[in-house]
Amino acid sequence: MSSSSVPSVVPAISVRDLVKQYNAVRAVDGISFDVPRGSVTALLGGNGAGKTTTIAMLLGALLPTSGSVHMLGHNMSKDRFRALARMNFSSPYADLPRKLTVRENLRIYGRLYGVPKLESRIKDLSNELNLTEFIDRALGKLSAGQQTRASLAKSLVNEPDLLLLDEPTASLDPDTADRIREYLQAHCKRTGMTILLASHNMKEVERLCDNVLMMKRGRIVDRGTPRDLVTRYGRKDMEEVFLDVARGTSAVPAATEHHGDPESPEGPETHAGEAVR
Amino acid sequence: MTASLSRIYAVWLRHYYILSRSIPRLLEIMYWPSVQMILWGFVSRFFAARGGGDMTTLDVALGTLLGAVMLWDVLFRTQVGLSIAYLEEIWARNMGHLFVSPLRPAEWMASIMLVSLCRSLVGALPAALLAVPFYGFSVFDMGLPLLFFFFNLVIMGWWLGLLITALLVKAGPGAESLAWMTTFALAPFCAVYYTPDVLPMWMQQVGHILPAFHVFEGLRGLTMQGVFNAAPMWTAFGLNLLYLLIGGVVLGWALNNARRHGTLLQAGE
Numbered sequence: 113m114s115s116s117s118v119p120s121v122v123p124a125i126s127v128r129d130l131v132k133q134y135n136a137v138r139a140v141d142g143i144s145f146d147v148p149r150g151s152v153t154a155l156l157g158g159n160g161a162g163k164t165t166t167i168a169m170l171l172g173a174l175l176p177t178s179g180s181v182h183m184l185g186h187n188m189s190k191d192r193f194r195a196l197a198r199m200n201f202s203s204p205y206a207d208l209p210r211k212l213t214v215r216e217n218l219r220i221y222g223r224l225y226g227v228p229k230l231e232s233r234i235k236d237l238s239n240e241l242n243l244t245e246f247i248d249r250a251l252g253k254l255s256a257g258q259q260t261r262a263s264l265a266k267s268l269v270n271e272p273d274l275l276l277l278d279e280p281t282a283s284l285d286p287d288t289a290d291r292i293r294e295y296l297q298a299h300c301k302r303t304g305m306t307i308l309l310a311s312h313n314m315k316e317v318e319r320l321c322d323n324v325l326m327m328k329r330g331r332i333v334d335r336g337t338p339r340d341l342v343t344r345y346g347r348k349d350m351e352e353v354f355l356d357v358a359r360g361t362s363a364v365p366a367a368t369e370h371h372g373d374p375e376s377p378e379g380p381e382t383h384a385g386e387a388v389r
Numbered sequence: 390m391t392a393s394l395s396r397i398y399a400v401w402l403r404h405y406y407i408l409s410r411s412i413p414r415l416l417e418i419m420y421w422p423s424v425q426m427i428l429w430g431f432v433s434r435f436f437a438a439r440g441g442g443d444m445t446t447l448d449v450a451l452g453t454l455l456g457a458v459m460l461w462d463v464l465f466r467t468q469v470g471l472s473i474a475y476l477e478e479i480w481a482r483n484m485g486h487l488f489v490s491p492l493r494p495a496e497w498m499a500s501i502m503l504v505s506l507c508r509s510l511v512g513a514l515p516a517a518l519l520a521v522p523f524y525g526f527s528v529f530d531m532g533l534p535l536l537f538f539f540f541n542l543v544i545m546g547w548w549l550g551l552l553i554t555a556l557l558v559k560a561g562p563g564a565e566s567l568a569w570m571t572t573f574a575l576a577p578f579c580a581v582y583y584t585p586d587v588l589p590m591w592m593q594q595v596g597h598i599l600p601a602f603h604v605f606e607g608l609r610g611l612t613m614q615g616v617f618n619a620a621p622m623w624t625a626f627g628l629n630l631l632y633l634l635i636g637g638v639v640l641g642w643a644l645n646n647a648r649r650h651g652t653l654l655q656a657g658e
Binding site: 168209 | 402407483488649
């Protein structure tokens with residue numbers, strides 16, 4: 113981990129008034145938030161809420177219509193490559209080359225990220241994520257669980273300070289999914305890595321995440337720790353909170369349809385968790 | 390600089406892994422240039438025999454036509470190789486990972502140019518070597534001028550590939566047939582197999598702004614008159630550098646435009 117190179121006061125992610133407009137559709141509508149270093153934050157919302165669009169803008173793969181994104185202190189519109197070298201990303205919707213073996217993929221991405229002592233790093237990842245038995249097999253010939261582990265290994269090859277995960281355990285059986293969560297939890301604890309993850313699995317969110325950002329129709333409509341949200345909505349778990357927000361059946365006032373400056377006194381941080389503002 | 394070279398090497402390595410383990414892909418790259426060379430060799434012999442049949446005529450016909458066939462294929466394979474290097478990422482749905490890594494667009498372009506040069510060499514060398522036992526013709530007998538011809542055509546293949554790839558980025562992989570069609574549309578203007586005076590004046594004028602036009606004039610000067618004139622090669626080189634710069638800028642613009650419209654991450658079959 114090279115997190116020491118980021119001053120501790122600088123959030124790992126800092127987003128201000130972020131907008132993405134596609135013709136008449138406003139996919140992301142003026143969101144602002146900070147993600148503190150070392151935290152695990154969930155970006156939640158139903159299909160079409162704007163999560164993937166937001167993640168694409170955080171990665172610099174999509175240009176915002178307006179607003180700013182700073183990742184690890186770097187402005188993504190001017191200086192994205194310095195941030196990208198210390199970040200990584202995994203998604204079941206962005207494949208790695210399937211005709212290449214796991215080892216070959218790790219070699220390629222290791223070089224792209226400038227990983228020193230690459231073969232040794234690959235060996236370590238192989239041991240940590242139990243890749244050894246299939247590391248020299250083509251990715252396309254692996255099971256969904258093995259592919260997810262390989263993709264996770266790619267996303268950790270550069271020992272990132274910041275990891276963006278899009279549905280990290282989608283399509284995995286409960287046992288494999290649990291092992292992945294366990295690994296991520298231990299890895300974060302050991303390295304201090306920051307994670308932003310989009311997930312539809314609320315058990316995963318409750319287990320992994322310190323903070324939650326709830327999105328709906330391109331806006332952040334609520335935020336806080338999982339426990340705060342469950343308490344405030346008077347529900348038994350995040351699954352029910354999610355359904356309340358998605359269906360608009362919540363009776364919780366004030367924290368809805370918030371967008372704009374996270375410093376705003378009207379913002380939900382007045383009653384929600386302080387870690388994600 | 391070292392980091393940049395390492396990233397360029399990484400993308401090259403990705404294509405090397407794919408090619409080196411796929412015999413069908415390798416054979417496909419070697420097959421067409423070799424078949425064309427064999428076919429055009431017999432065509433040359435046929436016309437040379439009908440035109441008098443002496444050994445000098447045969448040598449000139451072989452040198453002119455076979456040299457043109459092989460060198461045109463260098464241009465075509467370089468362009469196609471570059472466009473395929475992009476399409477490979479689309480087919481693999483790998484763009485989403487590649488373009489959120491520290492790989493700069495210019496580095497990616499340099500990598501796929503290197504890949505296309507390698508593909509072109511893999512295709513051209515067997516054809517050139519086969520011509521020796523088949524027709525007693527060695528393209529390597531041209532000596533130093535061959536390097537001028539070769540590198541000018543490689544650079545033209547690069548900028549054509551960059552421009553076509555920009556079109557593919559803009560229009561999507563559905564337009565992939567452009568990768569195979571576009572260069573052939575330029576062949577008549579480049580006067581590959583004939584002297585430019587058979588072309589209508591307007592086609593000659595278009596030809597003059599294409600580097601390959603000057604290269605094939607140079608080739609005919611060498612094979613038909615035994616004289617190598619370096620001036621057209623420098624004209625071709627100057628034009629190539631200008632177009633290469635334009636190709637890089639246009640592809641860079643297309644990639645940035647794809648980032649604006651969100652098509653970079655969605656790119657795939």
